[in-house]
Amino acid sequence: MTDAPTTGQTTAGRFDFARRLRALTGVDETLLARVGYERNRYTALGGVVLGTSVVAAFSMWNFASEALGGASFLALIPTVIWMLFILNLDRWLVTPQPNARRRVGPLLLRLMIALVLGAVVAEPLVLRIFATAVEERVTDDRNRDLDQLRGNLLRCNPVPSQTDTTARVGCGRYVLSFGATPGGQSDELSQLRSESAALQKRVDQDNSSLEAIDTEVRNECRQLVRIASTGLYERTSECLRMRAKAQDYRTTHRTQENERRLATMNGRIARLEGKVTDARGTFLKARAAGIQQRLAEERAKQKEIGVLERMRALDELASGNTVLLAGVWLVRALFVLLDALPVLVKFLSGESAYDRMLTSESNSAVKIHGERLRLAERKAMADIEIAQDAIEQKVRRSRAESEAGHREHTAAMNIRVRQAVRALEDELRRTSAV
Incomplete structure (x- = not known):
C-alpha cells in the first residue's frame, strides 16, 4: 500500500506530509517511485527521526530552563538549534x-554516535523526572551547609570574657571583625573581683578576730570593782x-x-558589670548582624x-537507594534507546529493495x-x-623551406662568383691585348 494520492486536496496534503517525513530519511523519491510499496517504510522511519528530534528538543528545553533559572524565551534559541x-x-x-x-565500520560508528547522543539527551530528562526528590x-x-556555617561562625566568634590571644583551629575564614569587644573591661572586672575577694577575706578574718576581742572586752567590762578609798565602782584593769x-588591733x-x-571596689565592680553587660549586648548584636550578613551572602551564592x-x-x-538507582538507570537506558532508535530501526530492519x-x-x-x-581521457x-603531428609537420615544412632557401642562396652566390670571374677574365684579356 503506497502513499499515492487518490482523491481531493486532503489526500494530496497527507501525501505532501508523508513526502516531507521521507525527506528526513534522505531517500531519493525518483528511485523510490520504482519500489512504491516501500514508501510506508521510509515514511515511518521519517516519523521516528522527527520524534527523536522532538524528544531532544524537550530535553534541551529542560536543560536551558534549569541553566537560566526558569522558563524563558531565551531557552527557545538553544532548543531550536539542538532540535x-x-x-x-x-x-x-x-x-x-x-x-x-x-x-x-561506518555502521558501528553511526551506532556509537547515536548512543553517545542518547546519553547526552537522556540526562536532562532524567533530572526532570526526578526533579522533586533532587x-x-x-x-x-543547602540548609545543612548554612547551619554548619552558622555553627562555625558562633564557634569562632565567642563572647570574649577575657582577652584571648590563642588562634582557634579552622577559623581562618569564619572570624568576623568587630569595632570593639568587652574583653578588656572583662579583664579589669576579673582583676577587681579577684582583689575584692582577697580583701573581703582579710576583712572577714579581721572582723572575726575583732569580734572575738570585742566579746572578751564586753564580758570583762561587765565586772566592776569597788574602790575602798572612795567607795565607787570602776572597770577592772583587765577591761582597760x-x-x-x-x-x-583596729x-x-x-x-x-x-x-x-572594699566598699569602693564593690562600687567599681558594680559599675564595670553594667558596662560589661552593655558591651556584651552590643557585641552580641554585632555578631548576630555579621552572621546574618554572611548567611545572606551564602544564600545569594546559592x-x-x-x-x-x-x-x-x-x-x-x-x-x-538500590531501587532509585535501578529506576534512574532504566530511565536513562530508555531515553538512550529512544535517541538511538532511528539507527537501530534502519540497520536492524535489513536491506530493502530500495x-x-x-x-x-x-x-x-x-x-x-x-x-x-x-573516454574523455582518450579524446x-x-x-x-x-x-603533436600538426606541430611536427609544421616543423618539417619550416625546415624544408629553410633548406630550399639556403640552396637558392648558395646557387645565386655561385652564379655571381662565376660572373665576376668571367668579367675579370675579360678585363685581363683586354688589358693584355693593348
Missing part, C-alpha cells in the same frame, strides 16, 4: 548508503587593757580603711539550583563515470597526438 542539529544528524545516520552491508535533597544540603588591745590591721576600700548540583544530588540519592537498487544505481553510476573519464590524448 535541528539532532534532526540533521539522525537524517545523516539513517540516509541509505550504497554497499552498506559490506561496510561494518530539589528536596539540594534544599536539605583589753579595750586598748582592741583599739590597737589601728594595726586598718580595719576601717580596708572596709572603705541562587537557583544548577544542572551540576542536580546531577550530584541525584547521584547521592541513587547511591544510597537499498539494493541504490547500490546498483551507485555501482552503475560509478562505472559510467569511469567509462566517461576513460584528450587523441587531441594531444593530433596537435
